[in-house]
Amino acid sequence: MWRALSLAICMAAAVSPAPAKAQQRPDDAQKPTLPEAPQPNGSAAAAEQTKTDGAPKPTVSPARAVHRFWDRENDWLFAGVGAGRALDYASTLNIRRRGINEVFLTNAIVDNHPLFAGIEAAATGASIGVSYVFHRTGHHRLERWTSLIHFGVATGGAIRNYALKTPH
Numbered sequence: 760m761w762r763a764l765s766l767a768i769c770m771a772a773a774v775s776p777a778p779a780k781a782q783q784r785p786d787d788a789q790k791p792t793l794p795e796a797p798q799p800n801g802s803a804a805a806a807e808q809t810k811t812d813g814a815p816k817p818t819v820s821p822a823r824a825v826h827r828f829w830d831r832e833n834d835w836l837f838a839g840v841g842a843g844r845a846l847d848y849a850s851t852l853n854i855r856r857r858g859i860n861e862v863f864l865t866n867a868i869v870d871n872h873p874l875f876a877g878i879e880a881a882a883t884g885a886s887i888g889v890s891y892v893f894h895r896t897g898h899h900r901l902e903r904w905t906s907l908i909h910f911g912v913a914t915g916g917a918i919r920n921y922a923l924k925t926p927h
């Protein structure tokens with residue numbers, strides 16, 4: 760530990776004179792760098808020009824970025840969430856018919872079909888609600904991902920349900 764520290768100090772001592780030499784150089788080095796100096800100014804001016812040219816675009820794109828909540832993409836995503844939930848509903852009733860127990864809800868709830876269907880609908884509504892909160896707070900990617908993940912989980916669960924072997 761101490762050796763490493765002393766080594767580091769020695770290294771720092773060995774390195775520190777180098778910047779002193781480097782400080783002397785800029786007098787010579789400034790000459791070649793001076794012609795380059797105006798170029799950044801020129802490019803900055805060019806950048807300013809492109810800014811003024813491109814100015815209308817940034818003002819337009821945020822307006823486009825904030826989409827209507829019920830746009831086409833969300834229509835499809837919410838339809839997907841609803842379909843995933845419907846698949847979950849159908850697949851859960853399928854496993855119940857085959858005598859397998861529901862894992863996440865109690866059998867009593869699942870076997871009460873109107874109640875279970877209501878829960879599936881509520882889950883879809885809650886998902887849309889979460890998406891809406893993300894939309895209003897400007898988190899439009901999370902807004903989409905909420906539906907995508909929900910669809911994936913619901914559909915994956917349904918596939919798992921149908922894949923469950925019937926006990927004999």
Ligand SMILES: [Zn+2]
Pocket residue numbers: 826827828893894895898899902
């Ligand atoms: Zn949005």
